[in-house]
Amino acid sequence: MTPQLSWYLALSAMLFTIGVLGVLIKRNVISMFMCIELMLNSVNLTFVAFSSFFRDVSGQLFVFIVMTVAAAEAAVGLGIIIAIFRNRESLDVDDASSLRL
């Protein structure tokens, strides 16, 4: 039984759902951040699967760009997390519910 395209899509949907679930139920900022990374990776899997099955290189270029965006997001997001921790001494998102420092 050779791998079908739909298998990869199903796996990607499951990974994305797990990521959404983590963002919804986690209270730690870093855990939510990692769940966002998981969601980005599930989309990457969809791109690579389509690119491989339809023999078009565009999908892999999009994956490249998505990885760049994820790297930028990691840099800025972790900076924001450290700034919040310095101001509030906590990583709980419920403690950071107001935008005032």
Next chain:
Amino acid sequence: MVAQRNPLYGAISLIGVFISLACLYVTLAAPFIAAVQVIVYAGAIMVLVVFVIMLLNVEEEERQPMRLRSLVPIALGLAAILFAESIFIIFFVQSSPSTPTRNVSDIGLTSSIGAGLFTRYLLPFEITSLLLLMAIVGAMTLARRGGLLPSGAGIVPGDQVFSKELLERRDIGDVSVVSTHSTEEAARLLGLRKDRQASDNGK
């Protein structure tokens, strides 16, 4: 990964997920993307995340009473629907293109990706470079935190607190160097921001 309460264990599990995804990319005839996945995600980004976890000394999440308990049946129903859809897709959908490009192997190679990136997708590539520049500037702005304090304070959070007078200690007689871990604490020690503390307590 979601089930872990300790964020460090979650990070290690996420590294495992990334490496597994890299293996899937190899089976999908995309070796360059697999290598970049391991290097950038499992290497750079997760090292950054683990570094921040170590730096902030994150404790485990304590178990808290669950909010929105009324939505649990709906969530279970949606999960069952997703599971049924996945089963349906895996076992009954046969109309998708079935053979990955194992024999046509020039799709995922570095040369074809580079050719596509620098000819047809040149504009997104340049926009990406601009985005990285903005990320660098944003991270630097977040990292230096002079703007949040009064202009004469001269407080650098971290191990030492120094202003110009504190640095030249022989000019002033009795100055003791205080060591703090946060801006709030440093400001409180130096007597700044008294009004803010009072207003926070008063609320």
